Amino acid sequence: MKTTGEGVIKFRLHHEQGPPPDGAATAHLRAWFLVCRRLELLGRDPTRYEGYAYGNLSCRHGGGFLVTCTQTGGKERLETVDFSHVLAWDLAANRLHSRGPCRPSSEALTHAVIYETLPACRFVFHAHSPHVWRRAEALELPVTDPAAEYGTPEMAQATVAVLEATGHPSTGLLAMGGHEDGIVAWGKTAGETGGLLVTTLARALAME
Numbered sequence: 001m002k003t004t005g006e007g008v009i010k011f012r013l014h015h016e017q018g019p020p021p022d023g024a025a026t027a028h029l030r031a032w033f034l035v036c037r038r039l040e041l042l043g044r045d046p047t048r049y050e051g052y053a054y055g056n057l058s059c060r061h062g063g064g065f066l067v068t069c070t071q072t073g074g075k076e077r078l079e080t081v082d083f084s085h086v087l088a089w090d091l092a093a094n095r096l097h098s099r100g101p102c103r104p105s106s107e108a109l110t111h112a113v114i115y116e117t118l119p120a121c122r123f124v125f126h127a128h129s130p131h132v133w134r135r136a137e138a139l140e141l142p143v144t145d146p147a148a149e150y151g152t153p154e155m156a157q158a159t160v161a162v163l164e165a166t167g168h169p170s171t172g173l174l175a176m177g178g179h180e181d182g183i184v185a186w187g188k189t190a191g192e193t194g195g196l197l198v199t200t201l202a203r204a205l206a207m208e
Helices: 023-038 108-117 153-165 190-206
Strands: 012-017 056-061 064-068 083-090 095-100 123-128 172-175 182-187
Touching (some): 023 056, 023 064, 056 108, 083 108, 108 123, 172 190
Parallel strands (some): 012 095
Antiparallel strands (some): 056 123
16 A cells, blocks of 8 residues: 555646636535535645645536635535646546546546446445445445555556446446545535435444
8 A cells, every 4th residue: 555645646637727617616615625524534744644635525517627726625525626626537548638627636537437437326435434334344335456556556456346247237336446535425416425425424333
C-alpha cells in the first residue's frame, strides 16, 4: 500500500476554464457533502494523508459527469464553483477532458470508469473510512488490487475488474486495496449511494 502524493492528479488532464454548473444539478451532491463531512467520510486532517483533503462526490450529467474539484474535501460546505464537468476520458491514454471553474478530483478517472461500466449508475461517492476499510473482509466487501495506487489507470482498471467480478451491480460499495482508508459507493440515486455508505459505516462501527 502506498499513500505518498495523496491528492495529486496523476492522469493527463485537459481542463477548460468555464462557468460553474447550474445549482440544481449539484444540489444532491452538496447536501451529501455536508453529511459525509460531519461523519468524517471526507474532509481534511493535518494528521492524515500528508495533510491533503480527502473524499469526492460525483453525479452523471450531460454525457459525462459532475465531480467535486480537487482538494475541496476540507471545505465546510460546497458551492457550485466547487464542481467540474468531466466531458470525456480515455483510460488507455490516461487522459481526461473537463470544463469548469476548477480542476476535477484526482480520483475522477475511477468515477469515469464506474459510469462507463455501469449504465444504471448515476452517483459515485468516494470516501475515506478506516473503520470500513480495515474491516472490508469481515464486511464481505470486494477489494481492488492492493498494487493499484489511487488516481492511476491501474486503479481504474482494478475497479472495473471488481465490478465485472461482482456481476455489474447497479448499487454497491468496494474498498480500494491500494488507497489507505479509501472506499467507493455507487448507486442510482444520491440517497441510495449515500445511504449505503452510512449503513456500511454503522455496520463497521458495530464490530468495534
